[in-house]
Amino acid sequence: xxxxxxxxxxxxxxxxxxxxxxQLKGHKGAVVWFTGLSACGKSTIANAxxxxxxxxxxxxxxxxxxxxxxxxxxxxxxxxxxxxxxxRRIGEVSKLFAQSGTIAITAFIxxxxxxxxxxxxxxxxxxxxxxYVNASVETCEARDPKGLYKKARAGEIKNFTGISDPYxxxxxxxxxxDANTKGIEELTxxxxxxxxxxxxxxx
Amino acid sequence: xxxxxxxxxxxxxxxxxxxxxxQLKGHKGAVVWFTGLSACGKSTIANAxxxxxxxxxxxxxxxxxxxxxxxxxxxxxxxxxxxxxxxRRIGEVSKLFAQSGTIAITAFIxxxxxxxxxxxxxxxxxxxxxxYVNASVETCEARDPKGLYKKARAGEIKNFTGISDPYxxxxxxxxxxDANTKGIEELTxxxxxxxxxxxxxxx
Numbered sequence: 001x002x003x004x005x006x007x008x009x010x011x012x013x014x015x016x017x018x019x020x021x022x023q024l025k026g027h028k029g030a031v032v033w034f035t036g037l038s039a040c041g042k043s044t045i046a047n048a049x050x051x052x053x054x055x056x057x058x059x060x061x062x063x064x065x066x067x068x069x070x071x072x073x074x075x076x077x078x079x080x081x082x083x084x085x086x087x088r089r090i091g092e093v094s095k096l097f098a099q100s101g102t103i104a105i106t107a108f109i110x111x112x113x114x115x116x117x118x119x120x121x122x123x124x125x126x127x128x129x130x131x132y133v134n135a136s137v138e139t140c141e142a143r144d145p146k147g148l149y150k151k152a153r154a155g156e157i158k159n160f161t162g163i164s165d166p167y168x169x170x171x172x173x174x175x176x177x178d179a180n181t182k183g184i185e186e187l188t189x190x191x192x193x194x195x196x197x198x199x200x201x202x203x
Numbered sequence: 204x205x206x207x208x209x210x211x212x213x214x215x216x217x218x219x220x221x222x223x224x225x226q227l228k229g230h231k232g233a234v235v236w237f238t239g240l241s242a243c244g245k246s247t248i249a250n251a252x253x254x255x256x257x258x259x260x261x262x263x264x265x266x267x268x269x270x271x272x273x274x275x276x277x278x279x280x281x282x283x284x285x286x287x288x289x290x291r292r293i294g295e296v297s298k299l300f301a302q303s304g305t306i307a308i309t310a311f312i313x314x315x316x317x318x319x320x321x322x323x324x325x326x327x328x329x330x331x332x333x334x335y336v337n338a339s340v341e342t343c344e345a346r347d348p349k350g351l352y353k354k355a356r357a358g359e360i361k362n363f364t365g366i367s368d369p370y371x372x373x374x375x376x377x378x379x380x381d382a383n384t385k386g387i388e389e390l391t392x393x394x395x396x397x398x399x400x401x402x403x404x405x406x
Binding site: 047048069077095 | 207208218219223224227228250251253254257260262264266272273274275277278279280285288292295296298299300302303305325
């Protein structure tokens with residue numbers, strides 16, 4: 001992971017405590033980290049979850065792959081090193097949101113176990129909720145809404161996860177969603193039920 | 204600024220609109236961008252503002268120099284290039300907070316005009332509020348709470364803004380605070396009054 005470059009920096013305690021922020025929001029901060037192959041449904045479930053949380057008066061935010069790659073991480077590509085830095089930055093940003101009492105919902109392929117575990121290590125007990133959206137390459141390739149698998153098979157996209165780059169499935173995800181057989185609504189409700197059962201949705 | 208590296212990315216519209224997010228928060232999202240020399244009072248005013256906003260039930264967050272340099276930007280130093288990337292990333296993160304309906308309060312020296320203007324360009328009309336905390340090098344050096352000016356004068360810190368690196372004061376800041384003569388409480392109230400006058404504190 002990234003090395004600490006700046007010296008002469010000291011951690012500032014903020015005047016408003018995390019507990020006070022959660023009190024204002026009415027629920028806990030957390031990071032719901034979706035991981036899975038391209039086209040497995042991560043972004044769709046993330047947005048559906050965000051929508052349901054919003055309707056319930058919860059403060060959430062969605063960070064998803066392409067949007068972040070057009071903003072914060074526009075200077076990163078898809079090499080293993082850039083993918084690691086991509087996930088590291090997103091991890092730090094989700095942490096900032098979680099500290100502010102927001103439920104940060106991330107939807108990134110995040111194919112490497114070590115990168116995801118590094119994000120987990122940034123967060124407190126119970127704050128990092130890894131959700132594996134489990135869909136086979138066959139399922140995803142059959143959907144292929146952006147035609148990316150087709151391009152990857154044709155060799156037009158290099159380092160494509162599941163085709164020419166590995167995907168390391170989580171071994172201890174908080175939640176595994178069966179996206180081969182279940183629909184968006186059902187899967188979204190499974191995540192919501194998990195958050196409720198863990199007390200995330202109350203302060 | 205950073206070049207777009209990833210191709211094959213498309214912008215996703217989120218299911219929850221920005222307007223709906225502001226409605227839930229009860230006020231607008233914005234970036235209150237403090238700029239000024241080291242030890243001019245940026246972080247102290249930022250935290251005091253955050254505290255007052257919190258007490259008033261507003262959703263705010265503080266992003267400050269050292270904390271970000273120990274997290275998101277730990278792989279950046281103080282060269283002109285690294286400073287630009289530091290500010291670029293912080294700009295993108297504040298934008299994410301503003302879009303979520305949060306008042307992002309940033310406290311970074313952010314010495315270069317071009318870098319600050321690039322952040323302004325990321326945000327919508329009225330969303331970027333540049334606050335110049337105007338204190339002379341003499342004032343700041345007399346305070347020097349972390350002994351950094353002393354180290355910079357001794358040549359132990361290179362590229363130190365105001366000593367061995369330039370500070371480009373804002374030409375069109377939304378607000379200029381006179382930190383040579385006024386105290387934290389008074390300056391914080393000036394910012395609060397500005398936010399109120401511009402309608403930021405209501406949805």
